[in-house]
Each structure stands twice: as C-alpha cells, then as structure tokens.
Amino acid sequence: MADVAGRIGLEVPEDLRRHKGWLGHVAEWVLGADAGSKPAPDFEGIGVELKTVPIDAAGKPLESTYVCLATSTNLHDRTWETSLVRKKLAHVMWLPVVAQPGIPLAERRFARALIAELDPADEAILQSDWAEIVELIKLGMVEAITGSTGELLQLRPKAASGRVRVDGIGEDGFAVPTRPRAFYLRTHYTRQLFARHFALPSR
DNA sequence: GAGTGATCATAT
DNA sequence: ATATGATCACTC
Numbered sequence: 001m002a003d004v005a006g007r008i009g010l011e012v013p014e015d016l017r018r019h020k021g022w023l024g025h026v027a028e029w030v031l032g033a034d035a036g037s038k039p040a041p042d043f044e045g046i047g048v049e050l051k052t053v054p055i056d057a058a059g060k061p062l063e064s065t066y067v068c069l070a071t072s073t074n075l076h077d078r079t080w081e082t083s084l085v086r087k088k089l090a091h092v093m094w095l096p097v098v099a100q101p102g103i104p105l106a107e108r109r110f111a112r113a114l115i116a117e118l119d120p121a122d123e124a125i126l127q128s129d130w131a132e133i134v135e136l137i138k139l140g141m142v143e144a145i146t147g148s149t150g151e152l153l154q155l156r157p158k159a160a161s162g163r164v165r166v167d168g169i170g171e172d173g174f175a176v177p178t179r180p181r182a183f184y185l186r187t188h189y190t191r192q193l194f195a196r197h198f199a200l201p202s203r
Numbered sequence: 204g205a206g207t208g209a210t211c212a213t214a215t
Numbered sequence: 216a217t218a219t220g221a222t223c224a225c226t227c
Binding site: 016017019020021022023024025027028035036037038039042051052053054062063064065066068069071099164166180 | 216217218219220221222223
C-alpha cells in the first residue's frame with residue numbers, strides 16, 4: 001500500500017479508524033474511476049462498479065459491502081430491473097486487500113482482482129431480498145427491517161451518527177423522521193462469490 | 204467469532 | 216442534505 005500510495009503522492013494513514021474509505025479512494029484514483037460521488041457505477045462508461053474488500057490470509061472476505069442509499073427517490077417507481085442496486089451490481093470489479101489484523105496499513109497488499117457479472121442464481125435471491133425490503137419500506141414498516149432481513153442483501157443505517165434523521169414513510173403513509181439507511185451486500189455473498197471463483201473455503 | 208448497528212472522512 | 220468510500224465496535 002505504501003508503494004501504491006506513494007505513486008499518487010499520498011501519505012499512508014497510521015490506521016483506518018479515521019480513514020475508513022482511504023483504500024477505496026486509492027484504488028479509484030489509481031484505476032481511473034470517474035463517477036465521483038454520483039449515484040452510479042464507478043466506471044460509468046462501461047458500467048463497472050469498483051469495490052475494495054478486506055480479506056484474511058486465506059482469501060476470505062471479512063466485511064459487508066455498501067451498495068447504495070435507500071432514499072425515497074431511489075425506491076419510488078422502481079423495479080428490480082431499474083433499481084440502482086442492480087445497476088451497481090451487474091458488473092463489479094472486486095479488489096481484495098489482505099487485511100489480517102496486525103498487518104500495518106502501509107504493508108497491506110492488494111490481491112488478485114475479480115471482475116464478475118451478476119450470477120443469475122444470485123440475482124434471483126438479490127431480487128427477492130430487494131423486493132421484500134422495498135415492500136416493507138413502502139408499507140411504512142421500515143422500523144421493522146433489521147440487518148437480519150434479507151439473505152444476501154440487507155438494509156442497515158448509514159449516517160454520520162445515530163441521531164441523523166430523514167423523512168421516511170410512516171404506518172399511516174405520512175412522512176415520519178427515520179434514520180437514513182443503505183443497502184449492503186452481506187459478507188456471505190462475497191465469501192461465496194470468492195469461493196466459487198478462487199476455489200477457497202466458503203466458511 | 205459473527206453479524207448488526209454505529210460511525211468516520213470527503214465531495215458536491 | 217445526499218452521495219461516495221468503507222471499517223469500527225459492541226452485542227449476541
């Protein structure tokens with residue numbers, strides 16, 4: 001990481017505690033991602049989303065993956081086919097970083113990348129997870145959704161703090177304050193994907 | 204140890 | 216305020 005960061009003139013932070021997105025930004029910069037902070041795949045022209053993912057020494061992904069915010073405009077009048085979730089996950093370049101605890105950030109290394117199309121069997125499950133979550137939101141039951149809802153795709157709070165509120169749909173259909181939430185891919189999804197492509201243990 | 208909910212930084 | 220990039224940290 002020290003080598004790659006040095007090439008683009010960046011200092012390597014001591015750790016990621018206050019620089020959680022640092023690795024992702026380094027990868028974007030080095031590879032020339034162009035979507036910036038738009039709600040679109042990183043490489044907009046070719047529709048490829050770039051995701052760095054921490055793995056252990058055995059190649060097993062260690063964290064879930066942010067997909068996109070679940071805002072009202074993001075859900076209104078959308079089907080799975082036209083959803084931002086599907087748009088981002090259709091083609092993903094997974095770039096693993098070996099992040100076994102104890103390895104200093106400067107010494108961490110990228111591992112072999114995987115550029116994958118959305119697998120049809122996975123898509124069927126993602127679509128049903130997405131539909132279930134969106135249905136609950138539209139019914140005003142967003143507070144009933146927890147991180148346990150959904151097999152591969154989940155909905156979790158996403159904000160600078162637990163006190164942030166946005167307009168959500170209440171049980172009576174009127175706007176009520178709720179925490180901002182986002183779609184995430186469960187670690188399990190990436191673990192299975194890597195296991196299939198790299199012949200790794202899936203657990 | 205796994206997994207959910209909380210949090211941190213930056214751009215527009 | 217809404218996006219992006221994620222990992223942290225506490226509970227189970």
